[in-house]
Amino acid sequence: MAEPDPQRNFRSAYYEKVGFRGVEEKKSLEILLKDNPLDVEKLSTFSQRFPLPSMYRIHVWKVLLGILPSHSDSHTLVAGYRREQYLDILQALEVMRFVHSATPPTHVYLRMFQLESRTLPRRCDTTDPDEEDEDFLAVGRAMEEIADDPVDCYWLIKCFVNQFNNKFGDSIPHLPKSLEHYLSQEESRLLNHLKNMGALEQLPYNLWFRRCFAGCLPESSLQRVWDKVISGSCKILVFVAVEILLSYKIMLMGMNRPEGVVSFLCKIPQENTDAIVTKAIDLWHKYCGTPMHSV
Template sequence: MADDPQRNFRSAYYEKVGFRGVEEKKSLEILLKDNPLDLEKLSTFSQRFPLPSMYRIHVWKVLLGILPPHSDSHTLVGGYRKEQYQDILEALEVMRYINSSTPSTHVYLRMFQLESQVLPRCSETKPPYEENEDFLSISRAMEEIVDDPIDCYWLIKCFVTQFHTKFGDSIPHLPKSLEHYLSQEEPRLLNHLKTTRALDQLPYGLWFRSCFAGCLPESSLQRVWDKVISGSCKILVFVALEILLSYKIMLMGINRPEGVVKFLCNIPQENTDVIVTKAIDLWHKYCGTPMHAV
């Protein structure tokens, strides 16, 4: 399919007249008609192109294993997921870990802890703070993207689980990777960050452990998560890189590390779509584009 001359001609035409997404949407619709779904092709599509919003949640659920590859089982499995959600919720209510006033993100955390067998003793339970902030940040962001609480919980749970299973060993190395690419793109800025001792204090937790939840608005964040869910944590490095490049002039004028961190933790929200687009371009530039047929 990737080598089809007619498809390549149509793609070039659509892109020229400003309708690039039309052809991509058609390609995805063809992939979604497969039974069983080809997870490798869906992953490759998500790496190469932005997911159309109408299909994003469905593709995420398939790639995260919430729904199986066999489409004819989706309704049945969806019913099981709903029942399991209700059972966990009721168990936590009976054990008095949650009640009607518990914030939904804290409910999701307790559900996740129960399923992961790390639920604290009820007598030791206190409001979740720093040690759970990454989970709660991702939960808050997912709530803005997904309306249904059942889908929201399963997406949070499977996203967090997959992220740590696949990329847990890579996360500590991402700051060094960012330093390397910054040295390629803007060595003067890198030198300034080193000289002011800001480099070691950049908000790596916000960027890499929370996957930019709480940093980017959801409209931009979901395009980054497309890439993470489909198999790349390296995209996080390039989003961080593009944030630094986009605000280079501002950062070069700040000489105290705490000033750099404060600014980067509260970047302006109106320019984030452009930042993410440029970050994805840089990611493709350095890491290449997946070549599997889609």
């Protein structure tokens, strides 16, 4: 059995101490991405355990969402098909005059999604977006900041929304109760305060759980949360919400009107969200453990 490499161990410890813990993880991910076919389960497990390096995030998301197949030698061909399909749908919407050159990209993506899912309204029936459409648009605006290419952006939004609804749709109504449970474990005084003023049932659950914090967290923090959602966990959303409440405990404890609480939580300060997400992920691992599959 080979002796441990003290120099390598020192490097790993040093990298972690100075904030470069991702160096070793990046190497592990690069090894996984050389497999052909790609092991989707191992990629999912990696994404559950570690933040994805930004240079690989879009690629891994596309594999996990099924936009690209596990066989790497087919990626170029499939990417070409995805682009052709995108252009065909866009052209159809232009011919039907549902979109034009001045239509905001996120609204174009919404119409494309509706056309593909056979929910496109008749032009005479088009009205303001309903709540479900607004959820889609919020996710779309956030994804626009993460993915540069409009073709990638559309497919990521579409497959993210579909996967989320299909996989977690039945779980979403139960997430507020989960939040109440974990908040009672971490800070019962805050929970009781929110209950007593009538704010608990009015918390922005739709923003947090239906939109997966799109429009609440900046994209630099949001994508670390979406790593976990895309790789198979909607429970991470609960712990982000819990950590937001814990982070602003003093401020919330000083409020006595539920509308003030909701107004603040819908527009939390953006400067410390990375720390909030880091603590939320630690809390998630504390209560839910980490995946045990080997990576």
